[in-house]
Amino acid sequence: MIEVHLPHVTFEDAGESIRLVWRETLYADFDKGELARIIRRKYRVEPEITVRNGAMVIDTDYPGIEQYISIYIQNNLGAILRNRYTNRRVFYIHEGLDVPLLGYNAFGLIDRGTNLIQIRGVSGCNLSCVFCSVDEGPYSRTRKLDYVVDVDYLMKWFDEVARIKGRGLEAHLDGQGEPLIYPFRVELVQALREHPNVSVISMQSNGTLLTDKLVEELAEAGLDRVNLSLHSLDPDKARMLMGRKDYDLEHVLDMAEAMVNAGIDVLIAPVIIFGINDDEAEAFIEFARKIGAGKRWPALGFQNYIPYKFGRNPTIAKLVPFKDFYAWLRKLEEKTGMRPLVLKPKHFGMEKREFIPLSFRPGEIVKAEVVLPGRIKGEMLAKARNRLIEVINTDAEVGDMVRVRIVRTRHGIYIGTEI
Known part of the structure; x- marks a missing residue:
């Protein structure tokens, strides 16, 4: 018997195919019959291919097959790689493709004229929130593919951006979806922690993919803060808002507390849809207090729901002008004593910085x-x-x-x- 092992890969038996799962977040299916045929053409043997304990098993001892099939898999992986959470095709962007990482919203780097740089290594989401501004997740009707950026290539571009922007940067991991589906999430945090121009590393997350082990890894790598997308403390309402019947609210709450205990600051960031979850505002505040959120930064970041052209816009949502929304927040501050709830850039150490020079002008x-x-x-x-x-x-x-x-x-x- 020959066992095929690849770095960061687990194999699963999927009936007529062998499923390769890479770094927990990406997968590719290889037809068993096709794998057997290429082995038969090369080695004149009739192999049976199965999976055992996460390894691909080929029932022959013919020398060289393991290396041969490993090379075949790696050479063909890029063309069939898919996102494990959205099931969409994935384009893996690396230095050899020579694709710029500035200019696009779904991946790469974004500079909005401050000392905060948005870092987007992946697109896609494991949830399908009913109010998602970009129609993300497994139930998306508009998004047809995903991207993953190689971590070394991402850091190469970040080095250039950081050189222009200077020291004291906040590196913020976010995206059109869930940053934790990025296969190099821990390695990215580690690389940013070692960067001389980075002072703060923060991340946006819905928290569902966190585990005790991953929380510890992120804390040890140097993650400073997670802006936690938590939109209801009622299990049924949370499942409705997150667009998934299997959404586990209790797990997310446990992970919020685990992050605080591991030294990662937590900012609870509910999207408030008036008429649906605005009555939970005080409960969010009490939960933040209970777990000790907001040690270095504000504990809460309430967001006012607004519709987007390409987003998912629930018809039951009541739109509230921002003037009224901020008045609502100030009343909450007075009633609960939780401050600040009306957030400003100074609360996060954000300051204006010169933009990276534009490469094009409108109309050009x-x-x-x-x-x-x-x-x-x-x-x-x-x-x-x-x-x-x-x-x-x-x-x-x-x-x-x-x-x-x-x-x-x-x-x-x-x-x-x-x-």
């Missing part, structure tokens, strides 16, 4: 190479001047050269239309 026409499919229908990603451009309403294909009119440049996110 540029020639760009299409390098990746976009996430929604009619969208492709093109590169020019070492930046990505989201090209909308296009039929272009990867490899095409297109002329693009830049229509948006806000915060270095470039959107253009093909002409």
Whole structure:
């Protein structure tokens, strides 16, 4: 018997196929019959392929098969890799692809003119919140693929951004979805902790994928704060809001307390939908107090629900103007003594910094190479001047050269239309 082992890989038997699970978050299915055929062509043996204790087992002792099949799997993995939580195809972005990591909203780095840099190593989410601003998760009707950025490549680009932005940076791990589905989450935190320009490492998370082991790993790697997306303390309401019947509220609450105990500060960040969960505001405050949230930063970050064009917008939601929302927060401050609830950049040590210089101006026409499919229908990603451009309403294909009119440049996110 030969056992095939690969780094950070577990094999599962999926009936007619062998499922490779890489770093818990990505998978690829290899047809058993096809694997047997390529072995038979090379070695003239008739192998049976099974799985035992997480390893692929081939019932032959013929020398060289293990290395041969390992190389075959690694060479074909990129074309069939999928997101374990969304089941969508994954594009793995590494240095060899030469895809810029500035200019696009779904992955890479975003600079909004402060000392906080958003770091997006992955797209996709394990939940399908009813109010999701980008229609994410396994039940998405608009998102057709996901991206994963190699951690070394991500840090290479972060080095350049940090050189421009200076010291005292907050590296904030977020994204269009759940950052903890990033396969290199701990390694990324470790690399950022070692960076001389980084003072604070924070993360946005819904908390569902945390375990005691992962909390300890993130704490040891140097994670400072988690902004926890917790939208109800009622199990039934929480399942409704999170869009998953298997949402385990008790687990998330336990993990919030575990993070505080491990030295990771927690900011409870509910999206308030008036008429649905605004009556839980005081309960959120009491929970934050109970676990000791907000040791270095505010304990709560209430968010006012607003609809988005490409988001999931529940019809039962009552829209409240921000003026009224802030008045509501001030009343909560007076009633509960919990301050601050009206948050300002100074509460997080945020300060204005010079923007990374824009590479394009609105209305400019540029020639760009299409390098990746976009996430929604009619969208492709093109590169020019070492930046990505989201090209909308296009039929272009990867490899095409297109002329693009830049229509948006806000915060270095470039959107253009093909002409």
